[in-house]
Amino acid sequence: MRETQEIKTHGHSVRVQVDPEPAREGCPALWPTVGEYPIYDEFLYGTMTTDDERNRRFRAALAKLAPGWRVLDIGTGEDLLWARESVQAGARHALAIEVIEDAFHKAAGNLTAFDQRDLITLLHGESTALLFAPKADVCVAEIIGSLAGAEGAAAVLTDARDRHLVPGGLVVPHRAATLAAAVCLADLLPGRPVAFAEEALPYLQSIFDWHGRPFDIRLRIENPHADALLSDGRPVEVLEFNDDLRTEQRTTTRLAITRPGHVDGVLTWLNLWCLPDEEPLDALRMTTNWATIYFPLFDETVPVAPGDVLDLTVTATLSDDGIHPDYHLGATLQTADGGECHGSLASPHHGGPFRAHPIYQTLFPAA
């Protein structure tokens, strides 16, 4: 079941398909992607503060790397998680930075209750616009998206390495990658309509309000059905925070279809290493606040079978804000009988078309 609701943003009235059934834990649900916009609230921070799979990896990395050093926590959030953790692990000092004003004020309130508050300095602003001394030895920055680079980690951490870290300083996390596999949207959401979860509507509204108009926002799939993948998963974006970190990249990969089905796009998800040699966090297979992102590529579903291949090219280029990447996906599906089918999608961080692809025409029906 789904129903149409209306949201109003900057003089635009937007009709939205909504699934009114309350969210059930572990069940598939469709949300707009949220992490790459300055709309964090108590609920979103709470999903991270309680993410044990994520937190134990950051804690282990800081326990190893922070003692005795100056730590820079970029995007500390309202809970100052990693600045506090660093100091508790024995860091000499932690400088915590937060760009969202409301989160910064909440962080300031939380800091007063922290018994080692003298070892933490909290600043309001964007790390890329701030100057400070002395430089840090270790930088921790949980600005990793469900699509690894979507929150601007490559540009922000390139700048941090250049201006805020001592030579040879280390970054946590160590590496992030986005993997992609061929899927069909209907398989990801079995038994659910193609409609946004009702709880997601305030976030959709906030993002459109922030941008000034509606646009075809990336689609976040919570708890996608485990059997939905039609191919193996391959990396399409890799961010090496302590090595050759590129702010723009282009990756072409071949996805081999492993079972019969229908394909209309790809599902992407995060792999994250806080330390180089650990087992990565896998957002598809583990319970974590990072979800998966679905990209439509073909206007209609295309039948596939083992032996078929999907050649996928994913390009990340910096958007006009110089921080957040715009993504572009191009795909060619080659079937074993010689058939070929092409698809593509532009997925800018902000702006871009509205209701361009049929899936967005379904999600945002015309009056």
Ligand SMILES: C[S@@+](CC[C@H](N)C(=O)[O-])C[C@H]1O[C@@H](n2cnc3c(N)ncnc32)[C@H](O)[C@@H]1O
């Ligand atoms: C994913 S949240 C992480 C919050 C907290 N560190 C945690 O791990 O739970 C990312 C935070 O980084 C902030 N942020 C992103 N880029 C930033 C930058 N360049 N400078 C300062 N804050 C930034 C966002 O506003 C947001 O509060």
